[in-house]
Amino acid sequence: MPKYSVKVKWGKEMFPGVEVNTDDDPVLFKAQIFALTGVQPERQKVVCKGVTLRDEEWGNFKLVNNAIVLVMGSKEEDVPAAPVEQTKFVEDMNESELATALDLPEGLINLGNTCYMNATVQCLKTVPELRNALLNYNKNSGGGTAGELTAALSETVAALEGGGAGACASAAARMLRALHATAPRFAERAPGGHLAQQDASECWTEIVRALQQRLPVSAPPPVNADRTSVVEQYFGGTLDVELVCSEAEEAPTKARETFLQLSCFISQDVKYLQSGLRSKMSEQITKLSETLGRDAIYTKTSKISRLPAYLTVQFIRFYFKEKESIYAKILKDVKFPVELDVYELCTPELQERLTPMRNKFKELEESSVESSLTAKNKNHGDSKKDSQPKKALPYWFEDDVGSNNSGYYRLQAVLTHKGRSATSGHYVAWVLRGNTWLRCDDDAVTPVPEEEVLKLSGGGDWHCAYLLLYGPKICEIPEPTDEPMITEVTEEPLPPGPTAQA
Structure with a gap:
């Protein structure tokens, strides 16, 4: 070199x-x-x-x-300003001014068709446990190309946490070099000599694979001691799979598979994320039948037996078009929810374990509705109750840290693609920070309303969801206080006394 x-x-x-x-x-x-x-x-x-x-x-x-x-x-700030400074409203600000005014986080500069990498990093950064593990990573611990990529991502996350635009640019350059070393196909050149556009899902997979090797858990869960990495602990799920031959009488074959993401296949009938996931859980496959001595049709039924805290879902939007020799894109509109419930995709055993926390959510919702109705009837808000401190309950099972104990998820990141082919177009990350959605378009970071995020479901040439990242929905209950409970007392008439005798 x-x-x-x-x-x-x-x-x-x-x-x-x-x-x-x-x-x-x-x-x-x-x-x-x-x-x-x-x-x-x-x-x-x-x-x-x-x-x-x-x-x-x-x-x-x-x-x-x-x-x-x-x-x-x-530098931009060195350019002489206009002699008279006029008041600027948020609507009139450019992206740089908006970021300064609203204290928005840094973005990642595009180094030549590297939007796929920038968007992936911004989405993964929304997982607190992963972010903390990266910030504490020993960058000198070796580990070959996987170690280099993990160290580069650690540096990039640290820069995004407050290192400034210069630090982010330097970190992005190192990140790209490490990615090229780990997966040389990302260094391919387009006919013009510049870096070719790459697939964000493949980038996501390469980065997660490296982290799986290099980020050990601080304390392995008691039951799932085989989950030795942060990735397996917080992103890893299991499926109970059953295969039944449709052409011969064979005993069903049962197996257990692991996954780091679920797939949503897009067919003519799929209009919602939930139906796309459900269709993947029961499918027809062809495999060798030992009974028949030939390939036969089998029904493959899958049920989730371990839910990860963070659920990654990929929309299978690209397929190979032989005539044009390109990976064409399925633009079909597939709606996805802000809050996702995957209870129906789970095994009966897991459903039983999920029930207690689901009941807590239900009780909390009923209590909230009841309080709202009471306040409405009294024509005033229960401000004291609204200001009462709340306690977040663990979202994992006690014997399985990093799992999801309710089946409820909340959307926290969307990676989108704009264009007609996997080898062209543009990738953007849409991430939730606190209660605000941000659009991370390389180094331009701007706030957007939640309604705009929900419009990323496809159906045209605008950005459409390619990867979704759901985090656990947190159950928050009111903290007990030391204040005495005040109850409303109503006066009742005293019982009649003895009657005077004449």
């Missing part, structure tokens, strides 16, 4: 020892310069020995060790 150590000169500042790998796209070098100077890549003019660096290729831009690379360009 041609690597050089150069000096970057920007104005009066000199940055020695900057490592450049000319096997990477020039835009990665510009991202490094951005991290050093704060000058956005599109505002940079990078010159060495009279030759200007282009975004697409190095061309005649020749480097040697200790070469001086001149950078011209100013």
Whole structure:
């Protein structure tokens, strides 16, 4: 690999020892310069020995060790402001001004068709347990390419947590190099010489596979001691599978399978996420029948026997179109809910275990409705009850940390694709932070209403959901207080006394 150590000169500042790998796209070098100077890549003019660096290729831009690379360009805040500052409303602000005004988190710069990676990172970052494990990861612990990718993701998450735009750009460049080393197919070039667009689902799988190897659990659950990684603990589920031959009398075959995500196949009849998941749980497959000595049709029935805390669902939107030799996209509108209930997909044994927490949710909902009706009848709100502190109950089974003990989930991230093919278009992450939905379009982060997120169900050329990430719905109950309970007392007439005798 041609690597050089150069000096970057920007104005009066000199940055020695900057490592450049000319096997990477020039835009990665510009991202490094951005991290050093704060000058956005599109505002940079990078010159060495009279030759200007282009975004697409190095061309005649020749480097040697200790070469001086001149950078011209100013940071946005260095541009002179208008002499008279006028009041700006939120509706009139650009994305940069909006991010500053609303204290929005940082995004990740696009290094040339890297939106698939940026969107994946933003979605995975919404899982608190995964985020904490990454922030505490020992970046010097080795582990080959999986270790490098995990360390790069750890650095990227730390940068997104408050490292600033420069740190995010530098981390994204390292993340891309680590991803290329782990899965070289992501380094493929398009006919024009620039990095080709890649599939976000494949990127998600590669990153999760690396984390599965490198992020051990701090304390393995007592029962599921085989779940040795954070990924298996919080993303891993199990399926009880039964195979029944449709063409011969055979004893049903039973097995147990593991999964890190569920698939929603899109057919003509599938209009909702729930029906797409349900259809996948009962399907016809062809396999060798030992009784018949040939391939036969089997009915494969699956039921979930372990629910993970965080449920990943992939819409199977791409299929190979032989005539055009491309992976075409199914644009069909498939609705998905903010709150998802997967109780019907579970085994009877798991359903029985889910019932106690589901009953708590039901009691809490009935209590809330009753309080609302009481307050409405009294023509005032129960402000004291609204302000009462609440206690969050564990969302996992006591003997299985990282599971889901209710079957209820809440949507917390959506990864979307806009375009007609898997090898083109654009990926964006839509993530929930607190009670606010954010659209993370590379380095542009903007708030959006929940209604806009629900419109990402497909049906046209607009962004449509490709991957969904659901987190556990939390049951919050009122905290007991030390205050004496006050009950309403009504006066009743005293019983009549003895009557006077004449």
